[in-house]
Amino acid sequence: MPEAVSRPTLEAVATRAGVSRATVSRVVNGGYGVRQPLAERVRRAVAELGYVPNQAARSLVTKRHDAVAVVIAEPEVRVFTDPFFALQLRGISKELTAHDNQLVLLLTEGRDDHTRVARYLAGGHVDGALVFSLHLDDPLPGLIHDAGVPTVFGGRPGWRDRTGTPMYVDTDNRGGARTAVRHLVGLGRSRIAHITGALDQTSAADRLDGYRDVMAETAGGGLDPSLVVESDFTPAGGERAMRELLGRRPDVDAVFAANDLTALGALRVLRERGLRVPEDVAVVGFDDMLPLAEQSDPPLTTVRQDIERMGRLMARLLLRGPSALHGTSVPHGASAPEVSSAPDRSSGPGGTGPAARTPGPGVILPTTLIRRASA
Amino acid sequence: MPEAVSRPTLEAVATRAGVSRATVSRVVNGGYGVRQPLAERVRRAVAELGYVPNQAARSLVTKRHDAVAVVIAEPEVRVFTDPFFALQLRGISKELTAHDNQLVLLLTEGRDDHTRVARYLAGGHVDGALVFSLHLDDPLPGLIHDAGVPTVFGGRPGWRDRTGTPMYVDTDNRGGARTAVRHLVGLGRSRIAHITGALDQTSAADRLDGYRDVMAETAGGGLDPSLVVESDFTPAGGERAMRELLGRRPDVDAVFAANDLTALGALRVLRERGLRVPEDVAVVGFDDMLPLAEQSDPPLTTVRQDIERMGRLMARLLLRGPSALHGTSVPHGASAPEVSSAPDRSSGPGGTGPAARTPGPGVILPTTLIRRASA
DNA sequence: TTGAAAGCGCTAACAG
DNA sequence: CTGTTAGCGCTTTCAA
Numbered sequence A, B: 001m002p003e004a005v006s007r008p009t010l011e012a013v014a015t016r017a018g019v020s021r022a023t024v025s026r027v028v029n030g031g032y033g034v035r036q037p038l039a040e041r042v043r044r045a046v047a048e049l050g051y052v053p054n055q056a057a058r059s060l061v062t063k064r065h066d067a068v069a070v071v072i073a074e075p076e077v078r079v080f081t082d083p084f085f086a087l088q089l090r091g092i093s094k095e096l097t098a099h100d101n102q103l104v105l106l107l108t109e110g111r112d113d114h115t116r117v118a119r120y121l122a123g124g125h126v127d128g129a130l131v132f133s134l135h136l137d138d139p140l141p142g143l144i145h146d147a148g149v150p151t152v153f154g155g156r157p158g159w160r161d162r163t164g165t166p167m168y169v170d171t172d173n174r175g176g177a178r179t180a181v182r183h184l185v186g187l188g189r190s191r192i193a194h195i196t197g198a199l200d201q202t203s204a205a206d207r208l209d210g211y212r213d214v215m216a217e218t219a220g221g222g223l224d225p226s227l228v229v230e231s232d233f234t235p236a237g238g239e240r241a242m243r244e245l246l247g248r249r250p251d252v253d254a255v256f257a258a259n260d261l262t263a264l265g266a267l268r269v270l271r272e273r274g275l276r277v278p279e280d281v282a283v284v285g286f287d288d289m290l291p292l293a294e295q296s297d298p299p300l301t302t303v304r305q306d307i308e309r310m311g312r313l314m315a316r317l318l319l320r321g322p323s324a325l326h327g328t329s330v331p332h333g334a335s336a337p338e339v340s341s342a343p344d345r346s347s348g349p350g351g352t353g354p355a356a357r358t359p360g361p362g363v364i365l366p367t368t369l370i371r372r373a374s375a
Numbered sequence C: 001t002t003g004a005a006a007g008c009g010c011t012a013a014c015a016g
Numbered sequence D: 001c002t003g004t005t006a007g008c009g010c011t012t013t014c015a016a
Helices: A010-017 A021-028 A036-049 A055-062 A083-098 A111-122 A140-147 A173-186 A202-217 A235-248 A260-272 A307-320 B010-017 B021-028 B036-049 B055-062 B083-098 B111-122 B140-147 B173-186 B202-217 B235-248 B260-272 B307-320
Strands: A067-073 A102-108 A128-133 A151-154 A168-171 A192-195 A254-257 A282-287 A301-305 A338-340 A362-365 A367-370 B067-073 B102-108 B128-133 B151-154 B168-171 B192-195 B254-257 B282-287 B301-305 B362-365 B367-370
Touching (some): A010 A021, A010 A036, A067 A083, A067 A307, A083 B083, A128 A140, A128 A307, A140 A151, A168 A307, A173 A192, A235 A254, A307 A362, B010 B021, B021 B036, B067 B140, B067 B307, B102 B111, B111 B140, B128 B140, B140 B151, B173 B192, B173 B282, B192 B202, B235 B254, B235 B260, B260 B282, B307 B362
Parallel strands (some): A067 A128, A254 A282, A338 A367, B067 B102, B168 B362, B192 B254, B254 B282, B282 B301
Antiparallel strands (some): B301 B367
């Protein structure tokens, strides 16, 4: 790879401005304690020479890097067929940029990668890490903890160490599930089934819990295990589960699927069996994965989570600590299910937005039910 | 953000092993010219202390960073609802990892970001850049060129500078389009329409060219402008275009859509009009965007491009230069370790995989027609 | 306020 | 082969 041209140094700027390196350094770093005219001269020299500080030299002495690692551990393909990932990154990127931090992306796909990532983090090349670890048995979180780098997790981690639960940001999976199922109840459905996600992920477990919450409190119902089918968040899994479900409960009149992909598979089986949606069976998904959720037949009623905001919040939490949340957090219990039928995707820039809950070291973001045709 | 604990230095390792810093440095950097037993002792000390080189200190003297910037300039949402992006990154990440390089992600969404990125690149923080710039009028490529950083583009850039066309990797859009249209011809269709992508992107222009190539050479046909509708790569655009098309050519019997999203929109309009696919109208897409292409109704016949490989190749090109494409490059000196491309089906060991063309400074990757139900 | 000087941790000549 | 010695470009005491 060709060599980059050598760039002007502090020294060069100092010479040009007729001052010492120390003075230039002060000006470059905010200019406190430097007299106006001098500072002005320095700034001119900087501009003329096109000076940009050498980050390596700076880090060497300050021991800071103004860089954050984003670790995405996903041996499965799912993350890559999912806008989730991209939206998350976008949110993170925005926040980091606002704080003049760089984003170092670490993608892992197996055991070897884990040690590689752990070594990198332990190497002190970054000031902190944002980690997405979806599975309960993932060894990565432990390794990262040992690396001693400040870390915020995306999604509630399924483990805890002696320190307790680590900092994390998550969607209100349980609450969102409740909203979805209550919506179905409100539609007059009583034999409401749930196709779960991969239960080794906290998101799937939490959504199942939400479903159970509502079913347990519902007059006619109570918990009927035959209405719950375990699946894995994929369309194929959704198909399988739907067939299974139809086999044991032909009378089912509503399905809450753990995510949109699953709902899609269910939809297909329903269509193939000649069952009408939502007339015969109402279907609700989770994620509001676009364009899928809009383009399905019929368009999917689903629970939206604000992925980008989640990313932004993770970065903010890492950069500024828990205090970043002050002024926006809401005492728990105060969250009411929000319903919107207007597919309006905007979330206010800046701020942490409405009704983020902060239980202990975690931040929980609210969800919104998006009503389309399927339920 | 909390401070990271201080790590052991070269000095510490040297003391522990009873050698000089220089010797430790040699061992850490490959160990050439160090006697076996000594090297062994050093390695033990390294392990015991958990020593990891300080990259900042190293960069300061070597002027290399072992880091590459990935710039994704996409003011539109499209990239984010598209696995494209993620797959690209995964390919890049794999290759960079194999070369012990870090991936610094730069996402941009507007004018301000451009100058920010340009400054960063000009600042010499990375050894090179991989740039995705989709639009003809994008000012970013020019800025990046001025920054003087070695760069490889993703997708054929729509501009050229005094140096000629910059290095790039692209899918064989034109060839893929030809394959798609020939397939339709082979099916006996003669009134084959094309819904274009956003024509300010080279990919859309190239696909249109491929369509024209085949139509021009087809016996019955010749070019009929009424069969071409301009659109924008979105499902909504696809719907609009399909309606327009049906309005002026009710006799159309096949549609080649510029991408799968567009095809999806077309499919919906066709269904709504009671036209059967593929009996009445055959439809072919482009991208093989999963799970969409598989889950549509009917499943989509489409042109697949190997996105991940594209990313991998971009990184390889940047890291090793054009020689990366001539089979196994011979490392000069005894040092350069042979880079093992991970066991993977799409690209041969060290090579560029099957049938990659290299016209001038560009590399063109082949496509595959995936036959499903829609054509 | 400003400048002089001492390193941050590492690599790269150059000696030995 | 191995050790000694200069810095890389910057921040940061410490004096002036």
